[in-house]
Amino acid sequence: MAGDGGPVNDETAIDEAAIDGPQGGGRRLVLLRHAKSDWPDVADHDRPLAKRGRRDAPAVGRWLGQSGYGPDAVICSTALRARETWELASPQLRAAAPGADPEVRYESRVYEATVLGLLMLVREFPSQWRTALLIGHNPGMAELTAGLADPSSDPPSAFPTAAVAVLGVPGSWADTAPGEAGLLAFAIPADMRSE
Numbered sequence: 001m002a003g004d005g006g007p008v009n010d011e012t013a014i015d016e017a018a019i020d021g022p023q024g025g026g027r028r029l030v031l032l033r034h035a036k037s038d039w040p041d042v043a044d045h046d047r048p049l050a051k052r053g054r055r056d057a058p059a060v061g062r063w064l065g066q067s068g069y070g071p072d073a074v075i076c077s078t079a080l081r082a083r084e085t086w087e088l089a090s091p092q093l094r095a096a097a098p099g100a101d102p103e104v105r106y107e108s109r110v111y112e113a114t115v116l117g118l119l120m121l122v123r124e125f126p127s128q129w130r131t132a133l134l135i136g137h138n139p140g141m142a143e144l145t146a147g148l149a150d151p152s153s154d155p156p157s158a159f160p161t162a163a164v165a166v167l168g169v170p171g172s173w174a175d176t177a178p179g180e181a182g183l184l185a186f187a188i189p190a191d192m193r194s195e
Contacts, residue, residue: 027169028131029122029148029181030069032060033141035088035162035189037081045111049084056162056189061089063192064133065096067185069166071133073103075121077110082135085162102133110136115143125173132173141165145183148176153183162189 035053049057064070070093076086083106094100109121118140125132134141142159148167149155156165167181 026171027125027129027173027176028069028184029167029169029176030064030071030131030133031141031145031165031167032085032089032133032135033138033159033161033163034077034079034082034085034135035060037161045079047079047081049081049088053081053085053161054088056192057085057088058092059189059192060085060162060164061092061094062096063164063187064089065093065100067166067187068097069131069133069164069185070097070100071102071131072129073105073125074133074135075105075107075110075125076135077137078106078108079111079137082110082137086135110134110140112137113140115140115147118144119147119176119178122176123174127172127174129173145186147178148181149183150179150181153181155183156186160188163187164192 035057036050037047037053038050039047074086076082086104107121109117113136118134118136138159145159145165145167146155148169164187165183166185168184169176169181
């Protein structure tokens with residue numbers, strides 16, 4: 001069931017061979033909405049994490065590592081709240097998955113991106129990345145999850161702060177298309193902390 005911190009259902013809890021397909025080109029796209037932000041009197045781009053966000057972000061990193069979703073690369077919005085989410089998640093990811101050392105790119109196109117803009121960005125990912133973590137904002141993260149997921153995957157109806165969706169993308173990044181990804185997992189911070 002969506003939101004339980006594990007596989008969404010038996011049909012989407014597929015193994016690596018099913019993601020890879022016959023050509024071994026499958027990828028995992030991990031979509032993370034930044035953790036809960038504060039609302040001080042600053043520009044939106046400069047909003048920091050709130051206390052709850054500083055608590056949730058490390059749980060995300062730990063969950064990613066323990067669940068086997070450690071990324072080869074992280075593409076993070078340049079907004080302060082997204083950067084702080086990664087800064088707090090990354091030590092816990094490394095603790096849960098020793099040796100995890102993803103390439104990190106801060107990408108201004110993720111901030112205020114449309115779903116089409118995010119899809120175009122995903123299509124630019126280098127082919128050597130097998131698992132990529134995209135840290136961004138709503139509505140983009142929710143819309144990209146719903147847009148890429150096969151409708152039978154039962155995409156989440158809500159995408160709260162610090163939620164993670166893991167999509168199995170068949171083929172190459174360049175060929176990523178709507179409605180073709182399997183929703184492998186969806187988790188929210190409460191699920192992550194209870195594990």
